[in-house]
Amino acid sequence: MYAIVKAGGHQEKVEVGDTILVNRLDAKNGETVEFPVALVVDGEKVIIAAADLAKISVKAEVVNDDAKGPKIRIQKFKNKTGVARRKGHRQKLTQLKITAIA
Template identity: 55%
Template sequence: MYAIVKAGGRQEKVTVGEIITVDRIDAAAGASVSFPALLVVDGANVTTDVAALSAVKVTGEVIDAVKGPKIDILRYKNKTGHRRRQGFRAQHTRVKITAISGAK
């Protein structure tokens, strides 16, 4: 059984026991979080009905907060000596999926 959930502006395919990395969630390590399900596949049964999916709960446990890879932003204009350097590192949260409940 697996589910497609909406997490941090993206869709993630999750199964029970899987660890996923999503955009930062403001929750402490060990806290429980839930994600809205967009699709549930249980063997040959595929659930896409909005009314049926409203009863489905995908829950997970926050493991820790991590940082993504560093992105270097370099801007350069020739003949003027103009150079600008900027860096960015995204904040992520690792979540372990504990249950997909309510699926028929």
């Protein structure tokens, strides 16, 4: 059984026991968060009706509330003018462990 959940502005495919990284959530380590479901597949049964999906939620436990993504380096360079610029970015993430799809 797996579900597609809306988490942090993205959609993620999750199963019970999976660990996922989502954009930073306002939750501390050990807290439980719930996500709305976009689709559920249980064997050969697919649930996509909005009325049925409203009854289902995915629960996850916060494993690491201070995770970070990879460092991205941005460089600009203009030839023959001496103009060069460096910039960097590192996304703040939250690591979650899926505990239940119910």
